Amino acid sequence: MKLWGGRFSKQAAKILDEFNASLPFDKELYIEDIEGSIAHSQMLAKQGIITNEDAKKIKEGLLKIKKEIENNEFKWDISDEDIHMAIEKRLIELIGDTGKKLHTARSRNDQVAVDFRRWVLKRNLDFSKKIKELIEVFVNIAKENINTIMPGMTHLQHAQPISFAYHMLAYASMFKRDYERFMESYKRNNKNPLGCAALAGTPHPIDRNETTKALGFDEPSVNCLDTVSDRDFALEILFNISMLMMHASRISEELVLWSTSEFAFITLSDEYSTGSSIMPQKKNPDVPELIRGKTGRAYGNLIALLTVMKGLPLAYNKDTQEDKEGVFDSVKNALISIEILKETLKTMKINKENMYKACKKGHLTATDLADYLVKKGIPFREAHHITGRAVALAESKGVDLSDLSLDELKSIDARIDKDVDLSLENSMNSRKSFGGTAPESVKKQIEYFENFLKEINDKN
Numbered sequence: 001m002k003l004w005g006g007r008f009s010k011q012a013a014k015i016l017d018e019f020n021a022s023l024p025f026d027k028e029l030y031i032e033d034i035e036g037s038i039a040h041s042q043m044l045a046k047q048g049i050i051t052n053e054d055a056k057k058i059k060e061g062l063l064k065i066k067k068e069i070e071n072n073e074f075k076w077d078i079s080d081e082d083i084h085m086a087i088e089k090r091l092i093e094l095i096g097d098t099g100k101k102l103h104t105a106r107s108r109n110d111q112v113a114v115d116f117r118r119w120v121l122k123r124n125l126d127f128s129k130k131i132k133e134l135i136e137v138f139v140n141i142a143k144e145n146i147n148t149i150m151p152g153m154t155h156l157q158h159a160q161p162i163s164f165a166y167h168m169l170a171y172a173s174m175f176k177r178d179y180e181r182f183m184e185s186y187k188r189n190n191k192n193p194l195g196c197a198a199l200a201g202t203p204h205p206i207d208r209n210e211t212t213k214a215l216g217f218d219e220p221s222v223n224c225l226d227t228v229s230d231r232d233f234a235l236e237i238l239f240n241i242s243m244l245m246m247h248a249s250r251i252s253e254e255l256v257l258w259s260t261s262e263f264a265f266i267t268l269s270d271e272y273s274t275g276s277s278i279m280p281q282k283k284n285p286d287v288p289e290l291i292r293g294k295t296g297r298a299y300g301n302l303i304a305l306l307t308v309m310k311g312l313p314l315a316y317n318k319d320t321q322e323d324k325e326g327v328f329d330s331v332k333n334a335l336i337s338i339e340i341l342k343e344t345l346k347t348m349k350i351n352k353e354n355m356y357k358a359c360k361k362g363h364l365t366a367t368d369l370a371d372y373l374v375k376k377g378i379p380f381r382e383a384h385h386i387t388g389r390a391v392a393l394a395e396s397k398g399v400d401l402s403d404l405s406l407d408e409l410k411s412i413d414a415r416i417d418k419d420v421d422l423s424l425e426n427s428m429n430s431r432k433s434f435g436g437t438a439p440e441s442v443k444k445q446i447e448y449f450e451n452f453l454k455e456i457n458d459k460n
């Protein structure tokens, strides 16, 4: 008989059990469910709703169930529907009638909201930790490459010389925002649903502050009707993961490009590359490709839950049972993606000479010549035009602009003098404006990220 079977005279159809059940996947929530039930029963005892003796028995029973699950001794039965009922039924088997008191002043609606919310909150913290480690890797690579010059691009065309450090710190900036997003979601959603009961609260003299403290929430949620149907916490982590994966996908795309023979800016380590089953010579960047691919899947999970939630009337609807699998999937895939991205970056070889050589294609210091002429008092538009002619001369000679001799430059415009310096180094080193690519500016950025990392480390 089902725990809710009182008003039914026929057993549920077998296919209904299968269709209705979340047990195959919400098992994942067993720890949160047991902790939530212990906190609830302790509070009930403290408030005189059940006896201390009852609470003690319930706690012992629940801890025994936890062991059974962890030792693979727990008998999963799909007709129990979900983790909440599976555990409650087992509790009643173990401790008898006392077990039937556990669900006083509670509903599965607030129960699942507590369990799933706490599971998601913990994952927000897991992500923040993983992201912190990833940022550390970007900063470490940056520290080694302040003077490593590479072509900075726009439209994937050579634009201006930048340092590889600078490029790495662009990613550190993105992932710092991700870190903050996960932490902000944690803070915003750290509210206790327990005691909301089915939708309207309860007539029992419960103390929601008590379970709030016991479960590590900041405060009880304010409106029960909202709380039992609120899945913003799940949507937020799905969005945070989507954004995180979008950033991971962007660096992945660059890793794929950079490891081609056309670019050859990096060599991925054997440990994080794969071979081809037919072409013996191949070394493939499967890791960044998979990260790029899993990003699509993460977006799908976000859109799926947004779609589930749209149009749901208040309060709880069974539709929301569809909230879990996508979240579990996104969390699992994103955590492993960030971990393996970190290792891939740590172990890749940076081919500095190739980066430098690439800068000799595309006249990367053209803007510098224009800026030089502006400093000589020539209006920018005119300077732009003169520079264009210098680029055309270099093209006709088959050399890079930075390799034209002073005489050749003078033949374009006599105002170009021996103080002109179109070297890649001069170009990069001169971009000292705040947030620019010059070494002194990059050093400040490194310091900024190191302070950020230190602050996080000090807090933990």
Ligand code: ARG
Residues within 6 Å of the ligand: 022, 026, 081, 082, 108, 109, 112, 316, 318, 320, 321
């Ligand atoms: N398995 C359900 C879920 O995941 C638990 C809540 C069920 N509540 C209910 N009133 N049927 O959403």
